Amino acid sequence: MIGKKNNTLYIDGCNAVKLAQEYGTPLYVYSESDIVGKCREIRECFLNKYPNTRAAYASKAFSSLAMYKIIEREGLCLDVVSGGELYTAIKANFPAEKIEFNGNNKLFSEIELAVDYGIGRIIVDGLNELDLIEQVCKRKKKKINILYRITPEVESDSHDYIVTGKKDSKFGIPLDEDVISYHIEKAIQSEYVNFLGFHFHVGSQLHDNTSHLAALETSLKLVEQCKKQYNYTIKELNVGGGFGIRYNDEDHKKPYPYFLEPIMARIEEFSQQIGIERPAVVIEPGRSIVGEAGTTLHTIGSIKNIKGIRKYVSIDGGMTDNIRPALYQAKYEGIMANKMGDSKTEKVTICGKCCESGDILIKDINIAHPEPGDIFAIFSTGAYGYSMASNYNKNNIPAVVLVNKGKDYLIVKRQTYDDMIRNELIPDSLK
Ligand SMILES: Cc1ncc(COP(=O)(O)O)c(C=O)c1O
Ligand SMILES: N[C@@H](CCCC[NH3+])C(=O)O
Numbered sequence: 001m002i003g004k005k006n007n008t009l010y011i012d013g014c015n016a017v018k019l020a021q022e023y024g025t026p027l028y029v030y031s032e033s034d035i036v037g038k039c040r041e042i043r044e045c046f047l048n049k050y051p052n053t054r055a056a057y058a059s060k061a062f063s064s065l066a067m068y069k070i071i072e073r074e075g076l077c078l079d080v081v082s083g084g085e086l087y088t089a090i091k092a093n094f095p096a097e098k099i100e101f102n103g104n105n106k107l108f109s110e111i112e113l114a115v116d117y118g119i120g121r122i123i124v125d126g127l128n129e130l131d132l133i134e135q136v137c138k139r140k141k142k143k144i145n146i147l148y149r150i151t152p153e154v155e156s157d158s159h160d161y162i163v164t165g166k167k168d169s170k171f172g173i174p175l176d177e178d179v180i181s182y183h184i185e186k187a188i189q190s191e192y193v194n195f196l197g198f199h200f201h202v203g204s205q206l207h208d209n210t211s212h213l214a215a216l217e218t219s220l221k222l223v224e225q226c227k228k229q230y231n232y233t234i235k236e237l238n239v240g241g242g243f244g245i246r247y248n249d250e251d252h253k254k255p256y257p258y259f260l261e262p263i264m265a266r267i268e269e270f271s272q273q274i275g276i277e278r279p280a281v282v283i284e285p286g287r288s289i290v291g292e293a294g295t296t297l298h299t300i301g302s303i304k305n306i307k308g309i310r311k312y313v314s315i316d317g318g319m320t321d322n323i324r325p326a327l328y329q330a331k332y333e334g335i336m337a338n339k340m341g342d343s344k345t346e347k348v349t350i351c352g353k354c355c356e357s358g359d360i361l362i363k364d365i366n367i368a369h370p371e372p373g374d375i376f377a378i379f380s381t382g383a384y385g386y387s388m389a390s391n392y393n394k395n396n397i398p399a400v401v402l403v404n405k406g407k408d409y410l411i412v413k414r415q416t417y418d419d420m421i422r423n424e425l426i427p428d429s430l431k
Contacts, residue, residue, distance in 0.1 A: 001031040002295070002379065009337035009377050011295050013406030016337040020297045020375045023399050024414060026317035027297045028386050030062075032070065032404035034293035039074035045257045046283065047075070050264055056100050058241050058286030059085055061383040062294070066402060066411035068092035077120070079284045083110040090117055100238075102149065102201075102284075104171050111136045115144055123199045123238065125149040125172055127179070130186060130193065137192035144192070147238055148173050148183060149199040150222065152215035156203035156242070159328040165202035165215055172200070175218065181229075184222070188232050195232075197279055198222055201240030204287060207252050209259045212239060216263055220270045227274060238282040239263055245291040247380045248333045256288070287383035294382020296321060296398075297337060300374040301353070311348040313370045318352010319359045320395040322378070322385045326358045334362055337375040342368035350376065354393050386412070391420055 001012040009016040012031035020027060042055045056077035059068065063085050069092055071078055077098040080086045089099055090113075099119040101110075104126055111129075114122060115136050124130055124146050137144055151172030154165045164171045173183055187195035198219045202211040219237055226232040246253045264281065271278040298315035305311045324330035334350060336342070344366040352359040361378060370376075389397045396419070400412035 001033050004340045007339060007341045009335065009340055009375075012403040014403040014408050016295070016297055016377055017375050019401060019403070019408060020299065020337070022408075023401055023410065025297050025299045025375065026315070026321050026398040028321070028381070028398055028400040028412075029295045029297060030067075030290070030382055030400065030402050030411075031293045031295075032402050035067075035070055035290060036074060038289045038293070039071070039076055041256060042283075042285070042289075043075060045255075046260050050281065052278070052280045054280065054282045056098075056282060056284050057289055058102075058284045059089075060387060061286030062290045062385075062387050063088055064386075064400065064412055065092045066409075067290070068094050072098075077282075079286075083107065083113055086110065086113055086117070086119070096120065100282075100284075102199075106132070108132055108136070112140075115140055115142050118142075119144075121145045121147060121196065123147050123149050124183075124187075125199075127173070127183075130183065130190070134190060134192045142192075143194060145196050146187060146193045147195075147197050147199045147236060148180075148187070149201070150180070150219065151175060152200045152202060152218045154202055154211045154214040154218075156206055156211040157208055158203045158205050158242075158244075159330075161328055162205060163203040165200060165211060180222070181225075184226060184230070184232075188226075188230055197234040197236035197238070199238035199240065199282075201284065202242055204242050205244045206242045207244045207254055209254070209262060212242070212259055213262060213266065215239070216266055220267070223270070223276070223279070224274055227276060233276050234279050236280040236282060237267065238284065241284040241286050241288070243285055243288040245288055245380060245383070247291075248331050250331065256285075291383035292380050294380065294385060296378045296381040296385060298376045298378070300370050300376055301372055303370060303372065311346065312351050313348045313367075313376075314351050314353055315361070315376055316353060317395070317398065318354045318361060319356060319390075320352070320354060320392050321389050321398050322361060322381055323388045323390065324384060325361050326356070332362050332378050332380065334365060334367070334376055334378040336368045336370065337377040339368040339374065344368055346370065350378075354395065391415075394420055396420060 003010040056079040100121040153167040200215040302314040350362040396415040399414035
């Protein structure tokens, strides 16, 4: 919900410069209306359209108590990938049965927490994981629903670091006949788990549905194998997330139905062919729910013009609040929040304050004449920004503000210097 009044940027009805003054910078700003709009889209084109479907927000994209409250209110389920995310969900009173747990190396203690809270599903993604789950469930006299995350052996067109479905990947149960069949049999026979079905996630920031559809075929073959070989009917298929968003003009974003309609049509057709009731279908979008809802505000400080080469405009954050440009060469768009109407006369490079030459947020962008004290806004930073923030150089993690139709709410306080050293100790020998 980006707008402009006079010469100033507005986010979901709130004056961005005033937000920067009130809460300080760097500042993550999330438009609640945008998040709600995405959830509504998912309800309209998926949950309400097809019975027996669920959408679990992949909360690694942005995990916070307030976010989990929005997700619950909007009728979505929640995907967590660590004890920390699960703990946050518990603290937000997120309904246990609506939580699913992903991750390629879940710790014994994390599985215990999941079983104790009674979460809806564990997505098994490790060759020893079923053993761990059985040990925990046996000890606690409980039974839990599981799906297997498979490695679908598909290539996807995204940055190599965020592609997850290829054969050479740490994620998923390999498709080798002896491995996958062994696991399926073990799950079917287990008295501690209720084996529901298969999960895949092919990668993130995708604008093409081919890898989803290819991975789906592999899952369907396994569904058929379960029926023929074990007379076992699969009840659930999870097709992951990965739906791309718009960061800049290079992104040709596709709407949800572009991915979901062919997936649903194929599953319906296949279920009829092999004579089973269509399994429940689950999606796990993360980035597409929060990415475009987030804007980061920074204050411009030092400006260095290297004649004939480049103008560096330094802001008061950097790779510590958005690692994506440094890690994935991700490209963003931004604008001077207090000079919205001014013509973009200068080509500059927006860099951070960390002691790294690679700490560059936007290379070669045209902006209005920059001066120290100006507020620079970077768009579409809502996914994997705050959630990947770090304390490198002992920079403190910024605050997060939720805005909604002209109202603003602080949802994460800015970390203080004391917060950063709270867990540090000086041994007596150094006193
Ligand atoms: C298992 C799993 N599900 C869902 C997601 C969410 O992906 P995205 O944020 O691209 O929608 C991820 C991250 O890529 C993932 O690894
Ligand atoms: N952190 C990645 C996405 C990882 C997705 C998790 N499998 C990004 O910012 O693009």
